[in-house]
Amino acid sequence: MEPSAPLAIRVPAPRDVGATSTIIEIEDFNFSYGAKQALFDVNLKLDARRVTAFIGPSGCGKTTLLRCLNRMNDLIDGTVINGGRIRIHGVDINGPEVDAIELRKRVGMVFQKSNPFPKSIYENVIYGLRIQGVGSKSRLDEIVEKSLRGAALWDEVKDRLHESGVGLSGGQQQRLCIARAIAVQPEVILMDEPCSALDPIATAKVEELIHDLKKDYTIIIVTHSMQQAARVSDKTAFFYLGRLVEYDDTQTIFMNPANPQTEAYVSGRFG
Amino acid sequence: MPAPVPNHPFVTRSSRGRLIEGAVFWLMRLATYFVLVCGLCVLGDIFLKGGRTVFQAEFPYVNVPFLTQAPETLYVFEHEGQKMQLGDRDFRAFREAATAKAKAAGQPAPQFRTESYVYSAGGIWPCIVGTVLLVVGSMSIALILGVASAIYLNEYAKDTPGVRAIRLAILNLAGVPSIVFGLFGFGLFVIFLDWNVSLLAGWFTLAFMVLPVVITASEEALKAVPKGFREGSLALGATKWQTIRKNVLPYALPGILTSSILGIARVAGETAPIMFTAAYVVRDKLPWEVEKVSDFFFQGVMALPYHIYVVSSKIPQNEYTARVQYGTAFVFLFIVAVIALSSILLRNHLRRRYQW
Ligand SMILES: Nc1ncnc2c1ncn2[C@@H]1O[C@H](COP(=O)(O)OP(=O)(O)OP(=O)(O)O)[C@@H](O)[C@H]1O
Ligand SMILES: [Mg+2]
Numbered sequence: 165m166e167p168s169a170p171l172a173i174r175v176p177a178p179r180d181v182g183a184t185s186t187i188i189e190i191e192d193f194n195f196s197y198g199a200k201q202a203l204f205d206v207n208l209k210l211d212a213r214r215v216t217a218f219i220g221p222s223g224c225g226k227t228t229l230l231r232c233l234n235r236m237n238d239l240i241d242g243t244v245i246n247g248g249r250i251r252i253h254g255v256d257i258n259g260p261e262v263d264a265i266e267l268r269k270r271v272g273m274v275f276q277k278s279n280p281f282p283k284s285i286y287e288n289v290i291y292g293l294r295i296q297g298v299g300s301k302s303r304l305d306e307i308v309e310k311s312l313r314g315a316a317l318w319d320e321v322k323d324r325l326h327e328s329g330v331g332l333s334g335g336q337q338q339r340l341c342i343a344r345a346i347a348v349q350p351e352v353i354l355m356d357e358p359c360s361a362l363d364p365i366a367t368a369k370v371e372e373l374i375h376d377l378k379k380d381y382t383i384i385i386v387t388h389s390m391q392q393a394a395r396v397s398d399k400t401a402f403f404y405l406g407r408l409v410e411y412d413d414t415q416t417i418f419m420n421p422a423n424p425q426t427e428a429y430v431s432g433r434f435g
Numbered sequence: 436m437p438a439p440v441p442n443h444p445f446v447t448r449s450s451r452g453r454l455i456e457g458a459v460f461w462l463m464r465l466a467t468y469f470v471l472v473c474g475l476c477v478l479g480d481i482f483l484k485g486g487r488t489v490f491q492a493e494f495p496y497v498n499v500p501f502l503t504q505a506p507e508t509l510y511v512f513e514h515e516g517q518k519m520q521l522g523d524r525d526f527r528a529f530r531e532a533a534t535a536k537a538k539a540a541g542q543p544a545p546q547f548r549t550e551s552y553v554y555s556a557g558g559i560w561p562c563i564v565g566t567v568l569l570v571v572g573s574m575s576i577a578l579i580l581g582v583a584s585a586i587y588l589n590e591y592a593k594d595t596p597g598v599r600a601i602r603l604a605i606l607n608l609a610g611v612p613s614i615v616f617g618l619f620g621f622g623l624f625v626i627f628l629d630w631n632v633s634l635l636a637g638w639f640t641l642a643f644m645v646l647p648v649v650i651t652a653s654e655e656a657l658k659a660v661p662k663g664f665r666e667g668s669l670a671l672g673a674t675k676w677q678t679i680r681k682n683v684l685p686y687a688l689p690g691i692l693t694s695s696i697l698g699i700a701r702v703a704g705e706t707a708p709i710m711f712t713a714a715y716v717v718r719d720k721l722p723w724e725v726e727k728v729s730d731f732f733f734q735g736v737m738a739l740p741y742h743i744y745v746v747s748s749k750i751p752q753n754e755y756t757a758r759v760q761y762g763t764a765f766v767f768l769f770i771v772a773v774i775a776l777s778s779i780l781l782r783n784h785l786r787r788r789y790q791w
Contacts, residue, residue, distance in 0.1 A: 281668075348671055
């Protein structure tokens with residue numbers, strides 16, 4: 165990770181992106197917490213196997229939209245979708261035929277505050293598989309190793325798999341949560357400010373990891389760090405007061421935004 | 436000439452304020468000592484006098500018959516110039532032996548002029564058994580019902596006025612006097628459901644009495660489990676019940692168990708709820724001496740608190756009854772202390788397993 169001055173954001177040269185395909189389509193989406201509307205007419209198409217960043221000032225609805233993608237907002241009393249829909253692979257995820265449990269197996273989530281369970285590292289990783297009833301020891305061992313390697317944590321914990329996951333450092337805990345999420349082999353991983361509690365070195369590790377995970381997973385990341393959005397994402401969506409203001413290639417958003425509000429936000433003049 | 440008043444910001448204030456403060460402080464201190472002394476007197480009295488019944492100077496140092504026999508009537512009489520105290524069974528054997536001996540010697544059968552005192556000989560074994568059965572049974576019922584409704588209230592039910600009213604009702608239930616619970620149990624279980632005076636009726640009456648404690652404690656313990664554990668589990672595709680079972684309840688269990696067991700230890704000491712529903716003054720058979728398994732649940736039992744009540748207020752008092760009263764109280768306190776202690780040990784054990 166090269167040090168960069170806060171305001172001078174260096175966007176990496178465009179990577180070889182290859183052909184893209186849309187996996188998630190958000191159409192005219194409106195969402196309210198009781199009487200308080202949090203999202204207004206959001207339209208967004210997210211690419212498969214790419215990293216999309218959601219940015220915007222605090223309270224603009226980034227977390228709300230993210231949690232709509234795996235229906236975690238169902239758990240909050242009084243939430244309503246008042247208009248529009250979200251499709252994943254063309255299926256309306258709020259449709260009558262869709263089971264939120266099955267959806268969440270395909271759309272995993274990593275939380276802002278890392279939340280390893282007070283179980284062993286091993287049990288943390290296989291939690292989702294145990295839920296699904298996978299019992300074969302050799303298969304579980306294999307998945308634990310694969311997921312921890314995938315989360316770039318294997319070398320650090322391979323000798324203490326049966327110690328508590330709570331005993332890890334903050335950055336390790338967050339990577340354990342990522343390992344736990346990829347152990348159930350989702351297609352999409354939602355990350356809500358995954359690095360906000362981490363130091364720069366741990367952040368760099370997680371960012372590197374996100375870069376690697378892109379090969380296999382669609383990643384949507386909420387972040388308050390412009391540098392982070394610039395470093396890890398292919399596309400960036402800027403939200404303001406519950407509305408999508410601008411959505412484009414990350415490079416365009418940071419170097420050449422169409423909207424003056426976006427320009428002001430990414431250059432650090434408000435937000 | 437008055438002493439010169441020093442001139443700095445830390446000058447001692449007027450002595451009146453200090454006097455009041457000192458007096459208030461001493462009043463509170465004395466109140467604390469008073470409570471302490473009262474408590475020590477009660478406990479000391481029971482431990483000293485009860486200890487004399489339960490322990491003895493010779494091997495095996497514990498009064499085994501007191502702990503392992505049923506209560507008996509005590510016979511006090513004079514025989515060949517000796518003052519004797521014997522329990523019911525021993526007295527009969529003694530009389531028979533003496534009569535046989537007299538017959539063999541060709542003398543007339545000896546006359547025994549006895550004074551008898553009920554429940555003053557023998558032990559309290561059936562009461563110990565009964566109390567343990569009542570505690571274990573009511574604890575199981577209260578834990579199952581209480582934890583289930585706490586999970587429902589805390590995890591499933593939405594926070595509607597109805598749910599809040601239920602919570603309030605449960606809290607108020609905790610303030611209902613135990614005699615009312617006893618009458619309620621008598622009316623519902625003994626009469627209406629026709630269970631008679633039975634273990635089952637006692638279990639449910641006691642369980643209903645501790646339910647408020649169990650529910651409140653369980654709700655507190657469930658609330659203390661971080662929300663992140665629930666969300667993390669749900670986000671991995673677990674159902675709500677799987678989440679609760681695997682990732683909430685295990686962490687809440689130490690708190691639930693400790694408070695519940697302590698609550699039950701308290702309730703187990705109540706006489707009022709069992710005196711109409713489960714307790715017999717005396718019962719010759721031990722609870723497991725039944726013909727059918729179902730009889731087990733529909734029999735009354737003797738219990739320590741009720742036995743204390745009976746021997747201290749239902750029979751004529753004399754020098755011989757005090758022995759049983761204090762001994763029973765001592766054993767009872769000991770059992771309650773063991774229950775409380777084991778709940779604390781259990782909590783510490785479980786706490787060490789789940790830390791976050
Ligand atoms: N559980 C809730 N109940 C009611 N209103 C909520 C709830 N959660 C969020 N909101 C409101 O919805 C709006 C969007 O919140 P959201 O958490 O999505 O913002 P955010 O962009 O993630 O902000 P931050 O960057 O601070 O995390 C805010 O105005 C917030 O007050
Ligand atoms: Mg947020």
